[in-house]
Amino acid sequence: QQQVKQSPQSLIVQKGGISIINCAYENTAFDYFPWYQQFPGKGPALLIAIRPDVSEKKEGRFTISFNKSAKQFSLHIMDSQPGDSATYFCAASRKSQAGTALIFGKGTTLSVSS
């Protein structure tokens, strides 16, 4: 049973557009929701993360929107650039419990066309 569902699987956005990736989770005990960016052959790199007591967090061009009642969160990339072309993973964990690993969504391949 997949605990974190991510969509879409792939996304094509024009340069300057907004990229939106959505995730839904099932375990209400999750208390940490990060987004990671991964380039081919590299480990995932943290983009931005949010905790459930906040509905939105913005860092530069990246924004997380969080809906606790719907158990959903999304990543918005504003002014998307070709350099943003990568695979994005949402994840969740019960970080407050020591030794709890991140559970990842299946990933979204983003292509930003110039």
Added chain:
Amino acid sequence: GAVVSQHPSWVICKSGTSVKIECRSLDFQATTMFWYRQFPKQSLMLMATSNEGSKATYEQGVEKDKFLINHASLTLSTLTVTSAHPEDSSFYICSAPGYYGYTFGSGTRLTVV
């Protein structure tokens, strides 16, 4: 910030041999290390959790005798793929939790020929 150094970044080995992957926490103490496996164009799947000084906990379906994990110190965790076969070819990534989040190694591409 917290850094996890993972080596080697890539390795090619013959079928039947063993390969060791190391993850070192450079500027913090990693009491816990998570090991993930990633197949091409797929997500990261948790294989096991290691804790310093104790036996690793393996996820369902992961062969503990094939994937040996040692976490002998607060800064070093190793994953040894024993008697490797072509189906073990994959991208292996370690991760350590910290105050600000989870830090990932750069990954190891294992190819078994």
